Amino acid sequence: MTPTQSFGLPPARRFVGLLALLLAAGYGVDAWQTLSVGRWHKPGAAIFPIAVAILLAISAVSVLLEKHGGADDPMPATFSLPEGADLRRLLKVLAAFAIYFVAMPLIGNMIASALFLLASMWLLSDDPKRSVARLAIYAIVIALSFEVFFVRLLKVQLPGGVFKQWLF
Amino acid sequence: MNSLQGLLYGLQIAATPTNLLAAFVGAFAGTAIGVLPGLGPVAGVALILPLTFSLDPTAGLIMMAGIFYGSMYGGSTTAILLNIPGESASVVTAIDGYQLAKKGRAGATLTIVAVGSFVGGTLAVVGVMMFSSSLANLAILFGPAEFFALTAGGLIVMSRISGGTLASALLPMTLGLMLGTIGQEAVTGETRFTFGIPDLAEGVSLVPVVVGLYGFAELMLLVEDRAHAANRPESVKMRDLLPTRTEWKRAVPSWLRGTFLGFLFGLVPGPAATLASFAAYRLEKATSKYADEIGTGAIEGVAGPEAANNSAATASLVPLLALGIPFTPIAALMISAMLVQGIQPGPLLITQHPEIFWGLIASAYIGNVMLLALNIPMVGVWVSLLRIPHYLFIPLLLVLSVIGTYSVRNSIFDVWVLLAAGIVGYAFNKLKFQLAPLVVGLILGPNIEKHFREALFLSDGDPWIYVQSPIAVTVWLLVAAILIAGFIARRRAAFADAMAQESSL
Numbered sequence: 251m252t253p254t255q256s257f258g259l260p261p262a263r264r265f266v267g268l269l270a271l272l273l274a275a276g277y278g279v280d281a282w283q284t285l286s287v288g289r290w291h292k293p294g295a296a297i298f299p300i301a302v303a304i305l306l307a308i309s310a311v312s313v314l315l316e317k318h319g320g321a322d323d324p325m326p327a328t329f330s331l332p333e334g335a336d337l338r339r340l341l342k343v344l345a346a347f348a349i350y351f352v353a354m355p356l357i358g359n360m361i362a363s364a365l366f367l368l369a370s371m372w373l374l375s376d377d378p379k380r381s382v383a384r385l386a387i388y389a390i391v392i393a394l395s396f397e398v399f400f401v402r403l404l405k406v407q408l409p410g411g412v413f414k415q416w417l418f
Numbered sequence: 419m420n421s422l423q424g425l426l427y428g429l430q431i432a433a434t435p436t437n438l439l440a441a442f443v444g445a446f447a448g449t450a451i452g453v454l455p456g457l458g459p460v461a462g463v464a465l466i467l468p469l470t471f472s473l474d475p476t477a478g479l480i481m482m483a484g485i486f487y488g489s490m491y492g493g494s495t496t497a498i499l500l501n502i503p504g505e506s507a508s509v510v511t512a513i514d515g516y517q518l519a520k521k522g523r524a525g526a527t528l529t530i531v532a533v534g535s536f537v538g539g540t541l542a543v544v545g546v547m548m549f550s551s552s553l554a555n556l557a558i559l560f561g562p563a564e565f566f567a568l569t570a571g572g573l574i575v576m577s578r579i580s581g582g583t584l585a586s587a588l589l590p591m592t593l594g595l596m597l598g599t600i601g602q603e604a605v606t607g608e609t610r611f612t613f614g615i616p617d618l619a620e621g622v623s624l625v626p627v628v629v630g631l632y633g634f635a636e637l638m639l640l641v642e643d644r645a646h647a648a649n650r651p652e653s654v655k656m657r658d659l660l661p662t663r664t665e666w667k668r669a670v671p672s673w674l675r676g677t678f679l680g681f682l683f684g685l686v687p688g689p690a691a692t693l694a695s696f697a698a699y700r701l702e703k704a705t706s707k708y709a710d711e712i713g714t715g716a717i718e719g720v721a722g723p724e725a726a727n728n729s730a731a732t733a734s735l736v737p738l739l740a741l742g743i744p745f746t747p748i749a750a751l752m753i754s755a756m757l758v759q760g761i762q763p764g765p766l767l768i769t770q771h772p773e774i775f776w777g778l779i780a781s782a783y784i785g786n787v788m789l790l791a792l793n794i795p796m797v798g799v800w801v802s803l804l805r806i807p808h809y810l811f812i813p814l815l816l817v818l819s820v821i822g823t824y825s826v827r828n829s830i831f832d833v834w835v836l837l838a839a840g841i842v843g844y845a846f847n848k849l850k851f852q853l854a855p856l857v858v859g860l861i862l863g864p865n866i867e868k869h870f871r872e873a874l875f876l877s878d879g880d881p882w883i884y885v886q887s888p889i890a891v892t893v894w895l896l897v898a899a900i901l902i903a904g905f906i907a908r909r910r911a912a913f914a915d916a917m918a919q920e921s922s923l
Contacts, residue, residue: 263849270589277596277611285610290879295608298867302595309588316585324582329848332642340642347816351833359821367813374641374809392814396821404472406825 254330260318262329267313274310278303342373358411359401364393421547428776432784436477441781444481445788448488453496453800457815458505459489460747460857461633464625465822467751475759476774479752480781483735486748487539487782490691490728491789494531495800498720499524499654507691507727510699514712514719521715523665525658525797530669530717531724532793537673538680538725539786542732545681546739547779550768553740557765562876563883565743566869567890569862571897572687572737572745577855578901587852594859595866597622604868617831624754624861626823626832628747630839631846631853633819637812638844654797661717669721672702676725683726684733686900687745689854691727691734698726732782739775741765743862747854750861 281299288294319327332340350366367389372380400406431437444466451462462485470478493505498515511531518527560568577587600611601621612618661669676698683694702722703712712719737743742763744750756763761771768775793800823836846853877883885891 259849263851266845266849266851267585267589270593273596280611285608290874290881292879293871293874295603295606295610298603298863298870299596299599299610302592302599302863306589306592306596309585309592312585313589316583325850329850331848336642340638343641344638348837350820351830351837354820354824354833355830359824363817363820367817370813370816371809374812375807376809388810392817396817400469400821400825404469406468406472406821407828408821408824409830 254336255333256328256330259325259327259329260316263316264314267310267316270310270313271307274303274306277306339373343370346370346373354411355409356411358413359408360393360397361411361413363396364389367392421551424551424772424776425547425780427772428778428780429783431476431773431777432480432780436474437480437777437781438784440473440477440481441484441785442788444484445488445785445792448485448490449492449789449792449800450488450803451485452489452492452494452505452508453803454806454811454815457633457636458493459486460751461629461636461819462489463748463751464628465633465818467625467755468822468825470755471758475756475761475771476777478755478759479774479778480785482748482752482755483778483782484785484788486731487728487785488789488792490539490731491532491535491793492800494535494720494724495528495797496804498527498531499801500804506689507695507731508724509692510695510723511720513699514714514716517713517715518717518720522658523715525654525656526661526665527717527720528654528797529659529661529794530665530721532790534669534673534676534721534725535728535793536786536790538677538728539732539789540783541677542681542684542729543779543782543786546732546735546782549685549736550739550775550779553736554765554768557741560741560765560889561887562869562872563887564889564893565741566866566873566884567893567897568741568743569866569869571893572743573855573859573862573866575897575900576687576745576858578904582850582852586850587855590846590851590853591855591859594856594861595863597627597856598860598863599867604864605871615831617827617829620827621864622835622860623826623829623832624750624857625826626836627839627860628751628857629819629823630836630841631843631857632747633815634836634840635843635847635853637815637819638840639847640808640812654801656795656798659794659797665717668708668717672698672706672718672721673725675701675705676722677729680726680729681733684730685736687737687858690730690746694726694730695723698722735778735782738763739767739778742767743865745858747857750857753861 278300281296281303285296285299286294287296318325331337346366346369350362353362353365368386371385371389372382375385401408432441447466448459448462451457451459463482466482466485470481473481489505490507493503493508494511494515497503497508497512498519501512501516503509503512515527515531518524573591577591578584600618602609602619609619679698679701680694683697684690699719699722702718703709706712706718708716708718734746734749737745738749738752742753742765744753753763761774819836820833823832824830826832843853873883885894
């Protein structure tokens with residue numbers, strides 16, 4: 251079994267409800283202050299956002315006031331999140347994914363993809379004897395295949411980066 | 419052009435080599451997407467969306483529809499072999515399907531499911547053909563007030579029947595509506611909530627939101643779930659694929675019941691395929707001669723729900739084709755594809771672009787035949803796909819999601835939106851909030867606002883415009899009827915549960 255840590259679902263949902271209530275307030279005030287309300291016969295751009303802000307506030311309050319734990323409650327009492335090595339692995343994959351976006355315009359999609367593939371395959375493989383060389387070959391083959399299929403064949407525009415002139 | 423002439427015309431369109439290839443690629447990729455855990459039909463269609471821009475509009479839509487149907491077929495394979503539903507509509511299939519597999523009937527069950535999906539999908543296309551053209555003719559009479567009733571009413575219905583509590587659907591729905599107000603608004607062209615970010619001027623793109631919510635979030639769940647990664651299915655031999663005469667006989671009535679029920683669900687806004695499969699399962703339990711066996715490995719428990727979810731998936735094309743209104747995330751993506759190609763979806767689609775309307779309908783027949791041919795003889799291939807290690811396919815799908823998202827508007831900003839949507843999707847999955855209302859809110863929000871304001875402009879500010887025409891009144895009455903019926907059904911279910919608990923004490 252994957253090691254996990256349990257948290258109470260009702261407080262977590264209430265936290266989301268509170269965030270949504272704050273968002274509704276900020277969004278509604280911004281719409282009121284920066285957009286024109288207009289008149290009934292000529293409604294302005296603020297009307298709909300204000301209506302949405304009110305609806306968002308109502309839905310946020312309905313989350314805050316939810317009753318939990320009854321016999322007919324369709325929701326579980328807790329939810330689980332990974333912990334320890336699994337949590338670290340999830341966060342590392344997320345970080346690698348974010349670095350991939352930053353690197354993409356700089357070094358180009360193909361190289362950034364190959365590096366991300368290698369890093370994430372390494373992080374996700376449970377095999378203690380995993381070979382970097384083998385994973386690197388997989389990463390290069392997949393990145394190259396994507397480049398040929400999307401950029402060359404389907405003419406999809408992807409960032410070339412600083413190495414564009416030396417590749418292909 | 420009547421329905422039969424339209425279908426023949428559509429078959430001519432769908433049978434061109436390009437469109438046949440599009441249907442095949444869609445069916446093949448869709449089945450793979452359905453089989454692989456992590457990517458469901460919505461993320462699959464979203465990823466393929468940018469690729470369709472380089473195709474002819476009809477071919478692009480045929481490919482997207484193929485992926486949609488294909489993933490419905492493929493989703494049941496993992497449900498039966500591993501007790502892991504490939505997508506939400508196959509959750510019910512896993513109950514009896516996995517039990518049947520444990521009894522050594524995996525091959526026969528896969529055949530019953532594939533044929534049932536074919537029956538459901540093919541019969542539903544007949545209904546789509548008849549309903550869509552009639553409804554499109556009626557919809558030509560619709561004005562802003564009627565479209566406002568349809569879009570706003572549809573969203574209200576969706577928020578109530580999406581499953582879970584009201585708040586679990588209402589909060590994501592309003593967040594979707596809020597995201598839809600970002601960028602240039604449709605009536606006066608005023609820019610809103612962009613905070614000086616040029617990428618936001620065009621609004622929040624649908625693709626990164628959908629790929630993030632449905633694809634990235636699911637992949638993150640797979641990253642943390644190592645227990646499923648260790649599961650490997652047994653191989654299925656060709657000779658095991660043939661059901662017995664009794665299994666065929668028991669499946670036929672369930673297929674027909676499921677198809678009919680699924681079609682009705684497909685016409686209602688909401689996650690039609692999933693709801694239809696659950697309803698069909700309950701119907702089988704209520705009507706089948708073998709009701710006692712359902713839950714322990716009965717063929718009716720897979721035949722009915724699978725026919726229902728494919729029928730519902732096909733029927734959900736009716737509001738898309740006839741009215742140009744998307745009530746499901748996949749329909750929203752298909753509308754996006756049309757808009758990018760310069761095609762205005764709506765009631766005039768059938769007259770202005772008959773090649774798309776009839777081509778798509780005819781391709782559904784062809785696609786269903788292809789899926790049957792792909793799924794039964796190639797079951798071994800699909801099973802072997804499940805043996806690909808997670809460490810290979812999760813990174814591959816992540817890169818694919820970035821390429822697909824970036825290529826829509828050549829924007830790195832959209833890729834960051836994908837990451838943000840993925841984190842929101844992961845959190846919403848954990849906290850039991852619904853995702854579909856957020857997507858449909860995002861796509862319908864600008865339409866609702868446009869019709870709402872246009873109606874007020876036209877009526878010189880008279881708010882009674884929204885309930886003046888018989889069509890608008892009928893739509894609102896239908897919305898009220900669906901909400902009341904849902905409320906009564908929930909009360910009855912709660913009462914039945916309470917009675918059952920009381921009697922067990």
